[in-house]
Amino acid sequence: MHKKLQKMLVMSLVMVLCMAYSGVTWAATTADLSKLVLSKSRVTLEIGDTASVTATGVYKDNSTENVTIKASWSSKNDAVATVYNGTITAVGEGSSTISVVYGNETESVQVNVTKKVKALTVADPQKKLELKLSDNPTIHLTATYTDNSTDTDASNKAEWTVDDSSVVSVVNGVVKPIGSGTATITATYGKQTVSIPVSVELVKRLDPSETKVSMLVSEKKTVQIILKATYPDGEVKDDVAAQAEWSTSNAEVADVIKGEITAYGPGSATITAKYGTQTATVQVDVDKTIRLQASEQNIFLHTNETLKNPIKLEAVYPDKDPVDITKDAVWTSNNEKVAFVKQGAVTANAPGAAVITAKYGDKSVTINVDVDVPRHLDMLEEVALSLTGTKTQQLELTATYANGQTEKVQNKAEWKSSKEDIVYVSNGLLTAYKKGQADITATYGGVTVTTHVAVDIPLKIELSSKKVSLKVNGTYGASLVLDYGADKPSEQLTDKVDWSSNKEEIAKVDDKGIVTGVSAGTATITGKYDSKTYTMTVEVGLVSELTSPQSLIIMSTGDKKTIDLSAVNDPESAEGLNKRATWKSSSPTVASVDGEGVVTGMKSGKATITAEYGGKKVTVTVEVDVISKIDADVNFVALKTAGKAKEKTANVTVTVTFSDGSTKDVSDKAEWSTSNYKIASVLKGKITAISSGKTSISAKYGNKTVRIPVEVDILKYLQTNEVSLNMSVGQTINLVATATYNDGSESDVSTPALWKSSRILSATVKDGVVKATGKGKATITVSFGGKSTRVIVTVK
Numbered sequence: 001m002h003k004k005l006q007k008m009l010v011m012s013l014v015m016v017l018c019m020a021y022s023g024v025t026w027a028a029t030t031a032d033l034s035k036l037v038l039s040k041s042r043v044t045l046e047i048g049d050t051a052s053v054t055a056t057g058v059y060k061d062n063s064t065e066n067v068t069i070k071a072s073w074s075s076k077n078d079a080v081a082t083v084y085n086g087t088i089t090a091v092g093e094g095s096s097t098i099s100v101v102y103g104n105e106t107e108s109v110q111v112n113v114t115k116k117v118k119a120l121t122v123a124d125p126q127k128k129l130e131l132k133l134s135d136n137p138t139i140h141l142t143a144t145y146t147d148n149s150t151d152t153d154a155s156n157k158a159e160w161t162v163d164d165s166s167v168v169s170v171v172n173g174v175v176k177p178i179g180s181g182t183a184t185i186t187a188t189y190g191k192q193t194v195s196i197p198v199s200v201e202l203v204k205r206l207d208p209s210e211t212k213v214s215m216l217v218s219e220k221k222t223v224q225i226i227l228k229a230t231y232p233d234g235e236v237k238d239d240v241a242a243q244a245e246w247s248t249s250n251a252e253v254a255d256v257i258k259g260e261i262t263a264y265g266p267g268s269a270t271i272t273a274k275y276g277t278q279t280a281t282v283q284v285d286v287d288k289t290i291r292l293q294a295s296e297q298n299i300f301l302h303t304n305e306t307l308k309n310p311i312k313l314e315a316v317y318p319d320k321d322p323v324d325i326t327k328d329a330v331w332t333s334n335n336e337k338v339a340f341v342k343q344g345a346v347t348a349n350a351p352g353a354a355v356i357t358a359k360y361g362d363k364s365v366t367i368n369v370d371v372d373v374p375r376h377l378d379m380l381e382e383v384a385l386s387l388t389g390t391k392t393q394q395l396e397l398t399a400t401y402a403n404g405q406t407e408k409v410q411n412k413a414e415w416k417s418s419k420e421d422i423v424y425v426s427n428g429l430l431t432a433y434k435k436g437q438a439d440i441t442a443t444y445g446g447v448t449v450t451t452h453v454a455v456d457i458p459l460k461i462e463l464s465s466k467k468v469s470l471k472v473n474g475t476y477g478a479s480l481v482l483d484y485g486a487d488k489p490s491e492q493l494t495d496k497v498d499w500s501s502n503k504e505e506i507a508k509v510d511d512k513g514i515v516t517g518v519s520a521g522t523a524t525i526t527g528k529y530d531s532k533t534y535t536m537t538v539e540v541g542l543v544s545e546l547t548s549p550q551s552l553i554i555m556s557t558g559d560k561k562t563i564d565l566s567a568v569n570d571p572e573s574a575e576g577l578n579k580r581a582t583w584k585s586s587s588p589t590v591a592s593v594d595g596e597g598v599v600t601g602m603k604s605g606k607a608t609i610t611a612e613y614g615g616k617k618v619t620v621t622v623e624v625d626v627i628s629k630i631d632a633d634v635n636f637v638a639l640k641t642a643g644k645a646k647e648k649t650a651n652v653t654v655t656v657t658f659s660d661g662s663t664k665d666v667s668d669k670a671e672w673s674t675s676n677y678k679i680a681s682v683l684k685g686k687i688t689a690i691s692s693g694k695t696s697i698s699a700k701y702g703n704k705t706v707r708i709p710v711e712v713d714i715l716k717y718l719q720t721n722e723v724s725l726n727m728s729v730g731q732t733i734n735l736v737a738t739a740t741y742n743d744g745s746e747s748d749v750s751t752p753a754l755w756k757s758s759r760i761l762s763a764t765v766k767d768g769v770v771k772a773t774g775k776g777k778a779t780i781t782v783s784f785g786g787k788s789t790r791v792i793v794t795v796k
Contacts, residue, residue: 030103119191125788384485471571542612
């Protein structure tokens with residue numbers, strides 16, 4: 001019982017604390033309300049749509065409360081909009097004010113109700129805007145409602161946005177260009193939107209006055225680049241360098257301000273100019289040499305010697321005389337223990353080789369330095385000695401240095417014999433002691449050269465020939481030649497040699513070295529003597545090369561031509577070579593060939609003729625009626641639909657050139673086509689204008705096609721004889737629309753042009769005839785050839 005009472009007391013205390021803690025909220029009343037805040041102050045709806053608005057009460061202690069349901073809501077005009085607990089319903093077209101009351105605070109919501117928009121459109125000429133900074137156009141919107149009524153002046157009712165405010169701004173359809181670039185303007189009316197791409201100062205071409213600049217830091221001169229901008233409509237601004245955005249890829253080499261380039265250091269940099277949507281680049285070379293040239297390329301010095309005249313280094317430029325940069329270059333030696341260099345002055349420190357490098361900018365040049373080192377040593381390659389004849393011989397060793405000087409250095413060199421018991425050497429003096437062979441080496445300045453010495457044995461032994469060509473049943477007498485040098489005549493051996501063939505079915509050899517050709521092919525003949533073997537190659541019935549002077553034959557269908565052949569080392573007679581060869585065509589339906597090399601043209605195309613004989617092949621390309629190119633007599637055609645009869649059509653002549661250089665007019669036989677038949681048609685080379693625009697006409701003949709760009713009604717501008725009209729109801733006035741073409745000519749296009757009125761209740765228009773139908777204002781728009789212009793009509 002006691003525990004139960006204690007538990008009840010604790011729960012009561014908790015409830016009292018909770019009530020005390022939450023007493024602020026409970027105690028809050030409308031008397032403590034400081035202000036009323038609505039989530040929206042303006043709402044635009046279409047008939048039948050709803051929108052929710054939230055009301056929030058803010059109290060003096062800064063606490064807040066959602067009082068949407070507690071507040072009192074009312075509409076000034078229930079025929080336009082009704083409201084219940086913050087939910088606004090659009091009833092009819094017009095405006096109303098929604099009042100919200102809570103406590104002593106009152107707020108309001110402005111409601112605008114429109115008919116439901118089914119479609120939102122913009123006039124054709126304004127679906128895409130290409131503006132200059134000086135332009136200030138107004139976009140005209142037309143709204144179509146669900147009851148099929150239209151509003152041709154919906155620009156003031158729509159909400160306008162732009163995705164890049166640095167390019168353009170827009171207020172109630174009035175566009176103001178701000179900077180070059182592209183953006184998209186979006187108009188929203190009801191639940192419908194329409195987007196208009198906009199380009200400001202859209203440049204078609206951006207051309208710098210120079211694309212490559214060479215500069216010298218020492219001259220301290222600047223180069224001014226002139227930047228020419230060309231627009232799509234043909235307008236040209238001669239210099240926009242001051243308005244362009246400039247940058248450099250390497251400011252340490254060259255920098256730029258408003259097109260003025262200044263050089264700062266050797267090297268290369270790319271200067272970039274950006275204007276509108278185009279960029280242009282200028283390649284800048286500072287102290288950029290074609291090459292460096294040194295007065296010395298190879299230097300020879302003795303130890304502790306200094307080069308008498310320092311090396312002179314010059315920079316060679318493409319557009320000026322060479323400049324002495326000896327003191328400006330960076331000089332290094334890859335081995336300073338051998339040679340040291342300072343500003344071209346070279347000092348030799350120790351024997352050896354070193355490479356001197358001079359660098360300036362991104363170019364360098366090297367100079368070889370030898371200190372007591374020969375470029376090469378010269379000595380006899382082989383020597384024959386005899387114990388009974390020439391037993392000794394003095395070798396001369398010649399050193400050639402880098403400076404071209406030579407010196408006999410046999411007394412300075414280090415000599416060595418591979419077999420001193422056969423040949424001994426001292427300061428180049430050879431002495432023979434017994435039969436045999438040895439290699440003698442001489443070393444001087446780190447360079448070594450070798451001489452082969454033979455004592456009473458041949459210096460070399462080899463077969464009488466390394467390669468022999470035979471016809472079938474032909475013979476050749478092979479022998480082994482023993483060369484003893486100049487003191488003893490050579491010896492030829494046949495019967496003391498062990499002869500053999502690896503393919504006796506092709507070539508056989510008897511014990512006397514007589515080789516006989518058996519059948520076509522290749523065999524190896526081996527001669528063995530004194531435990532060593534020597535080989536020769538024998539070709540039977542083969543040629544070393546098969547050729548034809550005709551690498552390409554050009555012919556027409558039905559023509560016959562003979563291919564000529566020649567063979568190198570043909571074992572047979574020169575006559576009858578074509579008959580002995582085997583002939584084949586890669587495409588007999590294009591060009592056939594008989595057994596004697598006579599080619600016949602069958603139809604247009606290419607083929608390869610192959611002749612095979614004596615193990616070799618030769619190929620000849622044959623072209624039959626092959627077209628090398630197709631040309632039109634014009635590169636571009638401009639036509640007018642509203643001009644004279646001769647301006648509406650153009651005749652194009654197409655000529656083909658064959659492989660042999662002959663030409664032919666194929667205008668009537670070519671296959672003609674147009675990429676857009678709605679703009680221009682073509683028949684046998686006659687092009688006829690249909691409607692405004694650009695297309696291309698193609699002519700195909702054989703496997704070649706030529707294309708001619710065609711422009712129809714491409715204008716510089718379109719203008720009317722009046723820019724504004726003041727009229728009375730019932731009055732009619734004729735407007736004249738004049739088109740000015742790219743070639744400067746003009747035409748009255750009032751009839752073919754498209755005329756529109758922004759408000760037919762005030763004025764109508766047809767073929768340029770304007771009729772005032774009612775008081776008010778209307779904008780007459782005329783369009784032709786991708787251009788449009790407007791006339792403002794005021795009817796009183």
